[in-house]
Amino acid sequence: MSKSGSIKDGEKGPYDPVPTAEKGNDEIKLEAKMSLLNGVTVIVGSIIGSGIFVSPTGVLKYTGSVNASLLVWTASGIYSMIGAYCYAELGCMIKKSGADYAYIMETFGPFLAFIRLWVECMIVRPCSQAIVALTFSVYVLKPIFPDCTPPDESVRMLAVCCICILAFINCWDVKWATRVQDIFTYAKLLALFIIIFTGAYQLCTGHTQYFTFDNSNTEVTSIALSFYSGLFAYNGWNYLNFIIEELKDPVRNLPKAIGISCTLVTVVYVFTNMAFYTTLSPVEVLGSEAVAVTYANRLFGVMAWTIPVFVALSTFGAVNGILLTSSRLFYAGACEGQMPEILTMIQISRLTPAPAVICMALLSMVYLCSSNIFRLINYVGFATWLSIGVSVLCLPWLRWSQPNLLRPIKVNLIFPFFYILATLFVTIVPMYASPIETGYGCLMIFSSIPVYLVFISWKNKPKFFQKRVGAVTQCLQKMMVVVGPQKAKVQNTQ
Numbered sequence: 001m002s003k004s005g006s007i008k009d010g011e012k013g014p015y016d017p018v019p020t021a022e023k024g025n026d027e028i029k030l031e032a033k034m035s036l037l038n039g040v041t042v043i044v045g046s047i048i049g050s051g052i053f054v055s056p057t058g059v060l061k062y063t064g065s066v067n068a069s070l071l072v073w074t075a076s077g078i079y080s081m082i083g084a085y086c087y088a089e090l091g092c093m094i095k096k097s098g099a100d101y102a103y104i105m106e107t108f109g110p111f112l113a114f115i116r117l118w119v120e121c122m123i124v125r126p127c128s129q130a131i132v133a134l135t136f137s138v139y140v141l142k143p144i145f146p147d148c149t150p151p152d153e154s155v156r157m158l159a160v161c162c163i164c165i166l167a168f169i170n171c172w173d174v175k176w177a178t179r180v181q182d183i184f185t186y187a188k189l190l191a192l193f194i195i196i197f198t199g200a201y202q203l204c205t206g207h208t209q210y211f212t213f214d215n216s217n218t219e220v221t222s223i224a225l226s227f228y229s230g231l232f233a234y235n236g237w238n239y240l241n242f243i244i245e246e247l248k249d250p251v252r253n254l255p256k257a258i259g260i261s262c263t264l265v266t267v268v269y270v271f272t273n274m275a276f277y278t279t280l281s282p283v284e285v286l287g288s289e290a291v292a293v294t295y296a297n298r299l300f301g302v303m304a305w306t307i308p309v310f311v312a313l314s315t316f317g318a319v320n321g322i323l324l325t326s327s328r329l330f331y332a333g334a335c336e337g338q339m340p341e342i343l344t345m346i347q348i349s350r351l352t353p354a355p356a357v358i359c360m361a362l363l364s365m366v367y368l369c370s371s372n373i374f375r376l377i378n379y380v381g382f383a384t385w386l387s388i389g390v391s392v393l394c395l396p397w398l399r400w401s402q403p404n405l406l407r408p409i410k411v412n413l414i415f416p417f418f419y420i421l422a423t424l425f426v427t428i429v430p431m432y433a434s435p436i437e438t439g440y441g442c443l444m445i446f447s448s449i450p451v452y453l454v455f456i457s458w459k460n461k462p463k464f465f466q467k468r469v470g471a472v473t474q475c476l477q478k479m480m481v482v483v484g485p486q487k488a489k490v491q492n493t494q
Helices: 036-047 051-063 066-093 100-108 110-141 152-172 175-205 220-234 239-245 248-278 282-286 291-299 305-335 352-368 375-401 413-428 434-445 448-457 465-482
Strands: none
Touching: 036 175, 036 239, 036 248, 036 305, 036 413, 036 448, 051 066, 051 220, 051 282, 051 352, 066 100, 066 220, 066 239, 066 248, 066 413, 100 110, 100 152, 100 305, 110 152, 110 305, 110 352, 110 375, 110 434, 110 448, 152 305, 152 352, 175 248, 175 291, 175 305, 220 248, 220 375, 220 413, 239 248, 239 305, 248 282, 248 291, 282 291, 291 305, 352 465, 375 413, 375 434, 413 434, 434 448
């Protein structure tokens, strides 16, 4: 994390930033290329991924009945919308990439910000991306193995291929990445609307026998665990905040994109679950590895293959959304000096944070060593909602400590207080019901402390260590042709 040894602006070497005349720009930095529509598709595309196709099983497992599970899906959507509303104020007030990392840095200082950065970069984002990539693989391979489980090695290898292809796209051009996000968001919405319309037809023809509260589980711990699966499906509502520096007119477009996206996703999720239960019994949902495939096989006949294809497109787009936004978190952390300097750097000709994209892809592949999706969801759930709760706490804290900050959007304080109380419920209660998973989650969080003390807090590191880190940084710069964001020196040729 030392900055010594990298190639600096003004040094002799072939990797100095040299602007081209056609760019008409002498600055190497991330550019604001994303419109309101791009912002909506980033959020919708990041939220709608594997969750709606994996989580119905997890929510039903802990609620016990169809009607109770639908209530959890609705409550999870409302909870997410309240969190997104709070983030709209924070995002318009602190216009920095990195979202909650930047908000905690501004509010509580570098130590808590690093813990958030560590949790998000080392656990939540790569683990979430691994889950979505595994779901992509299962849905692609399920038609090939209709009567048995796809081979575990094949599932993981296909997930690796998915991540590698999208890493290349994100390293090549931001416009390519946003175009992929747009196209695959439309594909996943089409798939879900097909399911919703067929479900509506089933409802109209009287298929309502499974919509009951029979066998509902009223234990508080089970309800909290059901929210882990439900909220996992909504995870991604804050992703646009991570790339706010690349969003055009963020004060206008950020709250609009959040409002449109969260409302759309909540409606789609609840109606999609209703559609599933018009045809599939709770036993069938609990026994299915791919709920949408089972639903299509029951209703669509020879056209049943279309749903696995659309679901694969959905999850492929979600992997792209996570990769697009997560790499900017690595970038933001490195700009604050809390991650290796190489992650601050931008590819000279493509103007993309290539090192951060590659780092995110590699970490995701590490989590592919495990293919137990529901265990991964529990790890992610505990770390995610604890961290986001601390981020929302920034809002009332800044109202008290810095009342004169410019706030284009001002949220009623009832909303952050409600959100924080709900976060305490979904993080503390599951400690009793699932102590092993939450214990691992706590260990992962606490592992950030020695890392902070050694690499961030300890300033006077030995010179040989600084030189070695600098040499590695310079080598990686040359390999990827990247430099830190800076003003390029333009020689006056006149």
